[in-house]
Amino acid sequence: AALNAPKIHARVLDGPEALNKSYDYVIIGGGTAGLTVGDRLSEDGKTTVLVIENGELANSDEINNVRDRVSWNAEPWWLYNITSAPNKELENLESTVYIANVVGGSSALNGMQCVRGTTDDYDRWGSFFGNGSTWSWNGILPYFKKGLHFQPPSEEAVDQMPGIKYDEFYWGTTSRLYAGWPSFQWPGIKYQFEVFTELPGVEVPKDSGAGQTGVYWYPTFMDAEGSVNRSYARTGHWDNLNRANYDLITESKVTKIELDGNKATGVVFRPSEVDGEGVEFTTVKANKEVILSAGTIHSPQLLQLSGIGPRKLLESAGIEPKVELPGVGQNFHDHTTLHFEIKFRNYSIHPNRRDDFEDPDFIAWADELWDANRTGPWSRALWNTGAWLGLPVVAPEAYESIAAKVDAQNAADYLPTSSDPTVIAGYQARLASLAEAIRSSDNIFYSHYFSGDEPVNYFTYEHPLSLGTVNINISAPESEPIVDYRTYSNPVDFDIMLELARFHRRINVESPLLAQFDPVETSPGLNVTSREDWVAYMRHNTEPTAMHPTGTCAMMPLELGGVVDEQLRVYGVKGLRVVDASVMSVIVGVNLAGTVFAIAEKGADLIKNGSE
């Protein structure tokens, strides 16, 4: 209960009547990026900022605690209720779209894994603009440092586990958002570590944040030296800020961005949970800019609702097109995962994950450590070690022919038929870049977290080629948008997934180092070997999302279907930027939150330094 004690913070408004007449900046969405930008823009104590958030301000240990934690299923209303469109290549699978509806956004519910993409991931974003772009590894590294306060592992933690390497050069110490290390690790992780580091071409980078592929430990979004709780957008960028110029209104849904000609002047919102007649709409003015940080699913929806998007789509929904911008809601992608179940029939290393639930002595010991000084097993979130590998390592025989196939592709063949020529051109440019990525060991295609005993029951494909869409529902534009993953719509994704799956089996089932544990593959099972059988398996066992949606307001040149420029300004509109996960033109090969915080830090600087 002590954890829930009220905190000092910026003003939370009781309702629209408490609003100022206008604000310098109005931010749509109090999530991962929105609160980060809000904090930075208001830190001078003068600039007025309003954040409008659809979700509630939740004071809950379900969010704060780190123990074994992902909080997404704690309270159903912390997630939006969205199911994807039927996925054609996945036997019409409709899947849950996991995104958060709470102050702090997805950083409040996520798995707290604090990872960073490779140098190529960030250089790629700038490459679409030509030389000199500041969207590069060197251009974003300062914002990773600014955005994360590193808390190094204790000496005991390092001694416990061979292979922990870190280099403080890659981190900062000023942010109130923490990247910490738990004081406990499962001992069995060292076998998984070894199996992967034995592979030719696999290295342990000098730091998890050094922008390299390999096998490594990485921090957790937690304040390991303080509360030993989750550290997220709310704790890092809102709690304990006593600023009269930083307002937050919760349980309020933005329905539209107001335009005067081509200038964004403010936003319209209403209470979240109310539908139908009698709803009170409120308009709030932005003196300087409106910042859209509603996330990958809702940022494009809000642009489209405001008349900014693909003309035909808007017209068919009865929305007057104000700024024709064909890329809005296109270029949607996520990491995909393949279910893969391996059991160890002879595993006697303790403690392990199961003891968490089954061994009363272990639980009593863990409780004792936690109660005494918040150390031990309960200080550990879900996963903090993994393999992050490129295709030349995973598929040395096959990667070149796969890359050549991508080189030969005609982008239009794999997009919805209605796609605008600029969107098609953008996809062609992405495919060329990804073909290079396939050939390079510096790009992550396969990732797998280490559990400390039996392998986690899936692996992740980190750079899928297929693109989907997030478009308004033309028969009910203000209801949730149509989220269409279009998984495997580019058939080369089957080729790549096949290589990843074969590799996963080779390492986790057939590796001599693991023979002592007597592994057995229960799904798909060793009878699945031919391409045909694998593809059939994939069609039934692929998850189109790793909860990392991105790309729908891509930062790309306009002629490549871009939505925002390098200043994150929406093309054709003055006073409107997008700052959130949706601006990634190509997803990074790791979980997104660390990168979203860095984008938000850089975005805040761009806004401060370059208002129109």
Ligand SMILES: Cc1cc2nc3c(=O)[nH]c(=O)nc-3n(C[C@H](O)[C@H](O)[C@H](O)COP(=O)(O)OP(=O)(O)OC[C@H]3O[C@@H](n4cnc5c(N)ncnc54)[C@H](O)[C@@H]3O)c2cc1C
């Ligand atoms: C369950 C889960 C687990 C994950 N695990 C990890 C992990 O371990 N490590 C990692 O790095 N990444 C992880 N991620 C991904 C990462 O957390 C997200 O990519 C990132 O937080 C997205 O940030 P964002 O600012 O783009 O959006 P969000 O943080 O989702 O913020 C968007 C905000 O806008 C609000 N909003 C939307 N529409 C409106 C509207 N109309 N009016 C007002 N407000 C609105 C939303 O309620 C939300 O609060 C996970 C994600 C999820 C969902």
